[in-house]
Amino acid sequence: MQNWKRRFSEIGDVETFDYDYMRAGRKRPDPLPQLIAAHREALQTAREKHQPYSIFLIGKSMGGRIGSHVSLEEKVDGLVCLGYPLCAMGDRTKLRDEVLRALTTPILFVQGTRDALCPLDLLERVRAEMKTPNFLHAVEAGDHSLRVPKRQLQATGETQEDVDQEILKAIDTFVDQLPPAAN
Numbered sequence: 001m002q003n004w005k006r007r008f009s010e011i012g013d014v015e016t017f018d019y020d021y022m023r024a025g026r027k028r029p030d031p032l033p034q035l036i037a038a039h040r041e042a043l044q045t046a047r048e049k050h051q052p053y054s055i056f057l058i059g060k061s062m063g064g065r066i067g068s069h070v071s072l073e074e075k076v077d078g079l080v081c082l083g084y085p086l087c088a089m090g091d092r093t094k095l096r097d098e099v100l101r102a103l104t105t106p107i108l109f110v111q112g113t114r115d116a117l118c119p120l121d122l123l124e125r126v127r128a129e130m131k132t133p134n135f136l137h138a139v140e141a142g143d144h145s146l147r148v149p150k151r152q153l154q155a156t157g158e159t160q161e162d163v164d165q166e167i168l169k170a171i172d173t174f175v176d177q178l179p180p181a182a183n
Contacts, residue, residue, distance in 0.1 A: 004082070007168050008058065011175060013050050017042040029062065032069070039063075039070045054078075056175060061085050061144065062115070065096060071105040078178050079107040080171055083144045086118040086126065097126045106133040108174040110167055112142025137170035139163060 008014045019038050022031045029035060040056075047055060054077040057067035064081030071079055088094035100107075109127075111118050120138065127134050141152040148163050 004058075004060070007164065008171075010168065011172050014054070015042065015046040015049065017045075025120075032066075033064075034064045036069050036073075039066045040074060043070060043074055043076070054175075056080060057089075058171070060080065065099070068099045068103060068105075068107070072099065072102055076105055078174065079105050080110065080174065081107065082110045082167075083112065083115055083137055083146060084109055084118050084123070085144075086123055087116070089137075090116040092119065092122060094125070095122065100130055100134075103130060103132045106174075106178050108135045108137065108171065110137045110146065110170065111141065112139045112144060112148075114141055115144045117144050125173050127161075135174060137167060139167065 005014050005016050017032060017038070017098070019035055021028065028133060030038070043055070043057070055072060057064075057076050058080040059065070059067040060082040062085060064079070064084050064085045067079055070076075085168070086096055088096055107130075109118075109122060109123060111123060120136075127136065137159065139146050141148045141161070146163070146167065148158075148160060153159060153163075
């Protein structure tokens with residue numbers, strides 16, 4: 001995320017944080033309520049530091065999922081999920097979609113077309129049933145980390161930096177098109 005933090009700084013102020021289990025060097029994530037509490041605390045700190053500016057939660061994989069939960073309780077202007085983990089452990093029968101269906105916060109999904117944790121056909125079905133404005137930026141041949149294989153990049157004459165810049169443009173467009181939330 002540090003590489004993305006640098007990129008997101010081109011759009012606005014960025015605050016990052018690590019969950020407790022990460023700081024402790026554990027591999028197993030904390031329980032959902034603890035993850036949500038840590039995310040809310042980081043949001044509160046960012047709000048105090050950056051009032052009265054718009055607040056967008058941007059998270060990679062689990063960070064996007066937890067940000068979605070937080071936005072059910074806390075007003076934010078928008079959500080950006082980089083590689084949303086729709087399928088628990090890649091199992092198409094174990095969808096993490098309840099939170100998405102409950103959202104009222106606009107959301108942008110940035111998904112690789114080769115992401116086993118979020119097959120685009122399943123995401124499209126969920127998106128069609130969501131009540132909030134939702135958008136998709138698909139990264140052709142991208143994996144869960146939005147990385148495109150070198151062979152694919154060579155065939156298109158692109159670099160991973162080009163792909164990442166397109167992602168940043170999509171996020172910038174999303175941020176610019178939304179009105180500020182009433183805080």
